[in-house]
Amino acid sequence: MATETDQFMVRRDGVAIPVSRGGDGRPLIFCPGLSSTQGELGELIELLRRDFDVMTFDLRGHGLSPAVDRPCFEAFLGDFAAVMAEVGRLGLTETPVLAGHSYGADLIVHYAAEHPDAVGELVLIDGANPIPAPFITAADLPELRTMWEHLAAERETACGTSRQVRLTAREILDLNLELDVLRSGIDLDIDVAGPGILDRYCRIDRPIHMIMSTSMAGDSGAGRVPRHNRLWRAGVERLVRERPDISTSWLDATHALVVTHATDIARIIRNTRIRSTG
Template identity: 30%
Template sequence: MTGLQQTTWTGVIPIEDTALTVTDSGGSGRPIVYLNGSYATQRDWHPVIAELGSGWRHITYDERARGGSKRSADYSFEACVRDLDAVLQATRVERPLLVGWSYGAILAVHWADRHPKRVAGVVSVDGAMPYGLTGEESRKRIRKLFRRMRVLLPLASRLGLAARMTADQHAEINIEANQLSADLVPILDRLACPVRYVIATGGHTGAGADEMAQVRASLRPVLARNPNLRVSVEVASNHEALLRKDFRAIAEVVRETAAVQDQHAH
């Protein structure tokens, strides 16, 4: 976070039955709000933020039961939407550039769809693709995967790789995210802001490279219909390693998306 520490504010925003840890670099630069993967923390964005530097206003936060944020009785997607609203209100940010990874990308496009005049653009990092594992067999598969991992989850949460939730709660977030992804087509079709994708080429936990190739291929028809959406870059990393290994490519796509918005403004 070199060069950002002098003006950086870190604090807690209370919302409903919980409280979110938030970091805001401050300054007059274009505001970027970073949206984490399902079980990730704001720390994952540090390489991208350092690469972009102090000319931007960087805002990160931990979702409920992740990182430094407190637990809650509600881990639903709509709770995540309300959390983003609360962070924007508390930081008084208008027209942010939303940069989301995985689950965070789904949140970004949903929020952009609901607030088309309040968003500058979206950078989707290997997320927000209209493909999801739905149906009872898929739900069983997801629940089984997380129950197998239940002994490791407390350790993983301390490393920032999981939430402070039960295995079943982890699974339900994943199941809901898959349904949200499967239902994305109408949202992606009508997005009016610039949306730029950073796509990985490898697999990830619970889905091999072949299955992830199907997920990414689901974007093609939407890209053909909506000129506001574009794949800016494909990188060799897998889904989990993107932010760590390809932060320079992600930062470059952030710059590209901001430049597109600037052109639209003129």
């Protein structure tokens, strides 16, 4: 049975961001990932609303949000900050849990590093991973272009506006290349290395729990899949060495775990919350 929800809009730079709110309990803000919408995450969101007052939204160019020119990480981060500013005006009695999947996990880590007092806890679902090397190399580009062209074509015919993603294959590729640099700190084009997202983690003193897939890139064992899966696990190991206080759960799943393992994710978040409150 679906939870009754409230709907409201947050406006930023001419972009109307649709936010939905429903459920009872501690506030939890859920940030979907790139090429994902709140419409697709219906099962997980409904499960979380049994234990939390959940607010979620669509990134610009996703679902019920309008398409925009030249999307980038800073634009998405600004949208998330605008949603959080609106949440701050709701008179909540507890600081919210921030949860995000994939790209959404990176957004909430970057936000929490700049606004630690606005955050209670973080739940990172298969994202915000400080991988030791970029996923995308020159050898990967032809295969990835083809994959994202197919994905973009499928999204154009998605069932219902709430599930549509209005990003081109070029935009998806550019956003993933940008994310590679933000995560690893390595820009192969200009041969520069920096701390990457690890630097953001160093600024966060809130509890963090990661829910990660064992086969992020799939389980076929072909092509780039084994390398990406190794990098994914190596990134988490790198992070835990730096921040041993971060707890981690692994699910036998691919990067689509928010859809395929919604029940497991909701259970982990619920049980983690119970442990953290004693």
